[in-house]
Amino acid sequence: MEKSLDLINARIRDGTARVVTAEEMPGIVDELGEEGALAEVDVVTTGTFGAMCSTGAFFNFGHADPPIRMERVWLNDVEAYAGIAAVDAYLGATQEAESKDSLYGGAHVLEELVAGGTVELRATSRGTDCYPRRSITTELLLEDMNQAVMVNPRNAFQRYNAASNATDRTLSTYMGTLLPRCGNVSYSGAGTLSPLANDPGFRVIGSGVPIFLAGGEGMIVGEGTQHSAGGGFGNLMVSGDMKQMRQEFLRAAVMNGYGVTMYVGVGIPIPVLDTGIVRSTAVRDEDILTDIIDFGTPRRDRPSLAKVSYADLKSGSVEIGGETVRTSSLSSYRRARAVATELKDWIERGKMELALPTRRIDPAKRARPMRETAVTPRVRDIMNRQVISITEDEEIRVAAKRLLKDETNHLPVLDGSGALVGIITTYDVSKAVVTDGKLQQVKDIMTRKVIKTTPDEPVDIAARKLEQNNISALPVVDATNRVVGILSAIDLGKLFGGRRRR
């Protein structure tokens, strides 16, 4: 049996359509079987509510008198992109205010507008014959704008990697606070309720399909930027009228140490046309797998620590390497449910009819990493290969002489076999002097926990290590822990200085 969209829409119009949420669907399919569920259910509603950095809106402010061709635009001190005609601007959620003390950004402005608050518009221009005005400041409400169209370049990812951190310091990331030594796991996404998890083949989710966006009616524009459904990371570009939106489903947020983002509620109704769709909407948390990625690796390709399902993640703890680790979500399942439930209500009441995609989204497409034409400099390109070192049982006096003679501030300390075991600085030596000769050997004063780098580490990462640990040099070691060079803040200074000059 198959069902046509026209039949489903006719039922929506006369109020007889059977609408269920994606959370209810697996149970119904279990009970009635696939054919039975197809006969019974007309629409499955999905929902998600989580951090979607890729959020923003186009505004048209109307013309002032005398008119101005706005070249730079700020809303509550957050700059919006104004390179689009005279009185239009696009405000992105993650853009941060220029002068506020606490973190305040585009997301806060968007929320303020939806909540009915006023925002200050400030704009400047060089002035033209047709638009003579050079600056303007005014207070605006959302209703004062001609249009306020939210357009989010990539929302509602099919799934998200979960995050943990194997290093020994706390990390602040877009996945929230990650405790050291895999102390927690942070995940995002609504699992069984997640829109794209219910139609991973993009059969009925595509351009032109009506959706729930932040409390208002929106629609899918098409594939999102960086859409990569072939690898399980499909996403959507969506759009909607901000004037219909509600604060409950549009919330500014600040990820500590990372920046401003926006929580957005997105829900997509799925017409149950055939058993294929019955099957895809019967997806459970158990069926949706994701990787726990080590965010401690500051590279694009981060290692996976474990493969888990959303059922595991939602249970409150998962196993990583035999240890139980607590999980927490960044997205709100409770509010995802509220999205799916409200969308269900809209359709039951005939407020929204469904449509099939006017253009399909490619379910096999994969996003590529950036093509980098300039080679990222590696530590080996700028490290100093003339390493002055010392062995651990040498006397401190010898270390002092060596530091003086070679005008260096750091001496890597080696053991008998030549492997790196510590580091000493001029400061350590002077400290030893004030202890009245109680400490004799290098190994008594050296720092044993050496922060180090490797020849092929990108320079930016080494620079961050220096900065974070407040140190001025890093020994460079090979795979066998032998010192092959030393990288100092001065070497880095030359590089970055050089870069800026170019």
Place this chain on the structure above:
Amino acid sequence: MKLLLAFSRKGKTDPGREPVIARVVKETGVLINVEKANIDSMAGEMLIDVPDKDADLVRRRLEEMAVTVRVMENAVVRDEEECVDCGACISVCPQEVFSFDEDWRLRVNSERCVLCGKCIRACPHGALSQQG
């Protein structure tokens, strides 16, 4: 009841060098649970938990020893308007103060809070604050 103790380690009356807690326990016989302590060369701060009925006694005795005592009425508090029930606070809390109820609503068991501040920084919605 939780008491937040603060003492300076400068000057003659330096409770930081005295075994204040041990002394109060010994003198009053009240069992004091130290939940958090942060002591450096200049000052010290300590969060202790004592049975409600003994709180006054302990407080008086500590104040006599030049310790500033603040009663922590509330632990971490949640602003229900701001909270979206995401759960980002759950796994960062060392005391397991937060959990979800059956409806995925955040449940806060603030009695166990030691005011370490981790959740306050981790909450993306600024919904948590320290009150006391």
